[in-house]
Amino acid sequence: MKICIVSDSHDRGPMLATAIAEAKTRGAACVLHCGDLIGTNTLLASLKLGLPIHVIHGNNLGDPVSISRLACQSDGLLQYYGNDANLELHGRKIFMTHYPHIAKAFASAGDHDLVCCGHSHEPLLSTEATVKGGTTLLVNPGTVAGLGAPAATWVFGDLDTMQFEVESLER
Template sequence: MKICIVSDSHDNRVLLEAAVAEAHDWGAEAVLHCGDVVAPSTLNVVQKYGLPVHVIHGNNMGDLYMMARIAAQPSSVVQFYGQDAGIELAGRRIFMVHYPHYAEAMAATAKWDLVCCGHDHKANIEKIRNVQGSETLLVNPGTVAGVAAPATYAVGDLETLDFEIRPVPGA
């Protein structure tokens, strides 16, 4: 299963949609958003792609009540979890959190196949040595909105755990 990982969209609907559209064309079957959506209505631009959007809030939370309402609509593809989420997709255990230090700690537990974060707007993919002596993949897609950094997102395959950082088209 191919997925798209974004973070820190900060209400930039144009760049969020551009990243998700390109990932959709590439074959992504789900989107993980690692926080700082800000206005929940920002997610409306990705509804038309029909991909499940798994989203947490970050430190720029916006209207959490409205985020929950959008996610609760029967036709919505948005699944809102709160401050962090442990989910399973394609048999892989995935943890999503906004903060990199928290993500690194969760990767070290060896309970997750993939840990995703955002917050610092620094795109990065690394393997974290965990308590079992193996490694856990940590992906920070950077800021899809291009806030004080290049606009980037990540795509990857959950079967192989191969991920890459991509520039957002048109940014």
Template sequence: MKICIVSDSHDRRDLLLAAVTEAKSLGAEVVLHCGDVCAPTALRPLQKLGLPVHVIHGNNMGDTYLMFMLSQEPDSVIHYHGMDAGLDLGGKRVFLVHYPHYAEALALTGDWDIVCCGHDHHPAITTVDNTKQGQTLILNPGTIAGLGPCASYILGDLETMQFEIRTVPGTEHR
């Protein structure tokens, strides 16, 4: 199962849509959003792509009531989880949290195969040794809004556990 991981879209619906559209064309079957959507209406353009979108709110929570209502609309692809989410996807245990320091702490437990985060706007793929003598991936897609070094997201394959940081189409020369 291929996944698209985004974070910190900060109302940049155009860049969010560009990233998810590209990821879908590359085989992504689900979108994970690690927070800071701001206005929930920024997610509305994703409805037409038909991919399930799992989203948490981050520190820029915006309108949590509207986020909940968007997720309750008939045929909505939006799954709003509140402040964090534990998911079983493609045979992997995946946790979404906004803050990198919480992501590292959760990764150390060994309870998760992958922990995804955002907040600092710096894309990174790291592996940590956990307390169960295994390893856990921490995936930070950076910011889809381009408020950091670049507008970026992560495309990954849960079967092969291969992940890559990608630049949002159309932002390569900013």
């Protein structure tokens, strides 16, 4: 199962939709958004693409009531979790948080195959050693909005092979 991982869209709906559309053309089956979405208008074009989107809110909370309402009206396309999310997709245990320090702690615990975060606006793909003697993949897609970063970035990944790549958008 291929996935699109994004974060820190900060109300830049067209850039978010562009990343998701690119991921969809490459076979992505769903989207993980690691926070700082801000508002519902950011999601409207992306939801029209038809991929399920899993969202947490991050530190720029925006309008959580409106996002919750949109999720309820989305026929299951939008899943809004609040502060963090514990998911199982395609047999993989996934944890989503906005904050890198929390992500590193969860990755180190060894209870998940994949831990995703945002916040720093800096992309990162890292294999973390766990206290259980294994490894967990830690992914930060950077910022799909490109704010305060050299590039607007997102991550395309494959849950079968656990191969992930940082992708850039034209601004």
